[in-house]
Amino acid sequence: MSDQGKDLLKVKLDQLQCHFTWVPQKENIDLDDMKQRLEDSIQSGVKYRATSYNQLAFVNCLQGNCEEAIQNLQEAEKILRENHEDEFEKRIIITYGNRAWVNYHMGQLTEAQSYLDKLERICQQFPDASRYTAMIPEVYREKGWALLSSAARYYEEAKECFIKALEQDPVNVEWNLGYATALSRLEWFSGIRKNHAPSESVNQFRRVLELDPDHGEAMVLLALKLQELDRKEEAFTLVEQALHKFPNFPHVIRYVAKFLRKEGAVDKSIELLKKALKITPKCAFLHHQIGLCYRNKQIALTKNSCYRDSHNPAFQQQAELINQCKYYFKKAIELRKSFTNAQIDLALIFIKNKEYLKAREIFRNLQKLEDLRPEDKQAIHYQSGCFELSHGRSESNAISHFLKGYKIKHASKSRQLCRENLNTLIAKRLRRNPSDSEANRVRGFLHQLDGER
Incomplete structure (x- = not known):
């Protein structure tokens, strides 16, 4: 095929609806992490395996593993035919x-x-068509799941995909689950729970x-x-039912x-998680x-005042629990380099163990x-601000981090907490000195961000 023919073929391919024209490309997703999650999903016997194989083919192709991608797509086609x-x-x-x-x-034009x-x-x-x-x-349902698997910024678009699918088939269980999952994630990332209404x-x-009273995943997500x-x-009733019906299903x-x-x-939770870990x-x-x-x-143990006494068994238990935390958080980070929450949690454990230099290094x-989701950036600045306040003993640095987190215009729990901390710090400084220039500047800037004069 000539260069002109290749260019014409590319124009046709760009018109397709598939993973190569939907999902954020290589620079926007952690390919290794996504690949591992998809392989775990397939291994654990997830119901919609053809969807996972399709997305895995996309990831493999982006990583240059085109032969594996072909095998993934052949497997997807086999499942759909059967x-x-x-x-x-x-x-x-x-x-x-x-x-x-x-x-x-692959050049196979x-x-x-x-x-x-x-x-x-x-x-x-x-x-x-x-x-x-x-x-x-x-097509809409496949696009919806692909977007849900990528990044939080695409959840709204994923929700719209499932809405469009349900307009034509409102009783489809899978599309209703996809819609529910998108709604749940959007609610969680907004970080706002106004009341106890459903x-x-x-x-x-x-x-x-x-539509499906025995849908285990829907049971636990609703719980x-x-x-x-x-x-x-x-x-609790839903959790018991789900565990009884699906005792060996990791999801x-x-x-x-x-x-x-x-x-x-907690002990029962650890038992179940280690059981799932044997499968994936x-x-x-x-x-x-x-x-x-x-x-x-470890937090529960700190309520026992004896844990500070080196001669008390609780002291040794405290050290063992901290080591367990370090091990599992480090393992999570090793498996997913971009796992921001695990890195923050590891830093917090270092802080509890008074390893402040290690915590500071993680935050730095x-x-x-740079290529982080907005909610992750907000969480980093919130926790960095808390660290500066408690252990760096710098109100100015703390205010700087809280302000950076709040300036990112994305509704999340961390953004809300940044604002609350800013309000508290500014009020405290102005009580000490009503002419505090930094506090007044930040207060004015917050009003400006809120659209006020």
Whole structure:
């Protein structure tokens, strides 16, 4: 194929609906982390494996593993033929689009064109389709899951994809679950819980369970939302049901363990997480959750005044718990280099152990990172500000970090906390000195950010 033919082929490929035209590219995602999560998902027997194989093919191609990408797409096609024979042509659109792109990257231009030809034949049966793609529910759902797997800034778009899919098939369980998941994540990142009334995501998870009463993942995700709303009795019932029905399914176990940790059943949570770790040993999320459990145990131990006495068994237990926290947080970071929360949690453990130089080094390294989600940047500045306030003994540095976190216009818990700390520090300084120029400057700047004169 001539250079002109190759350019024309690229124009056609850009018209496709598939992972290569949707998802943020290499510079915006941690490919190693995404690959590990997808492989864990497939290994754990997740229900929609064809979706995972499609996204894994995209990741492998970006990493230069094109032969693996082809194998992933062949596996996706095999699953769709075996499990969705009646809907095969609707569901294969994304896989064929991805295949055309992978062949193009491999220089197999004739093969790429052959998959475009297949797509053209399939799309002829859909009245509103373009030449090579059709915006049907099956396409919207795949796009929705792809965006949910990438970064928080794309969750709103993911939500809209599931809405469009549900407009044409409102009783589809998977699309209702995707919509509920997008709503839940958006609510969590907004960081605002105004009252104890059911949120949109609570109602949507209930909708999933109306359609499929045995949906384990929906049970535990709903339980976590009810836990936030202090509706403990119903939440516990859902957790017990999910664990009884799916005792060996990592996607259920991990959320049950998170629920139990928040309820104080830390030992049971650790037991479940380590069970899930045997199935997916390279899962950074599980290591981080175990670290959080040991941190909870360490916090509980500090309520016993004897833990400071080197002759008391509690003193040694304290040291062991801190070491466990360090081990699991470090392991999570090793498995996912971009795991900001795990790095912050490791810094906080160093602070508890009075290893202030190590904590400061982590915060400094985190502050240098550029390609971070806005909520991660806010969390870094919030925790850096708290560190400066408590251990750096610098109100000015703390104010600087809180201000940097608040200036990032993204609704999150960390941004809210930055503002609260700024208000407290400014009020404190102005009580000491009403003419404090820095405090007055920051107060004026906050009013300006809020759109006030």
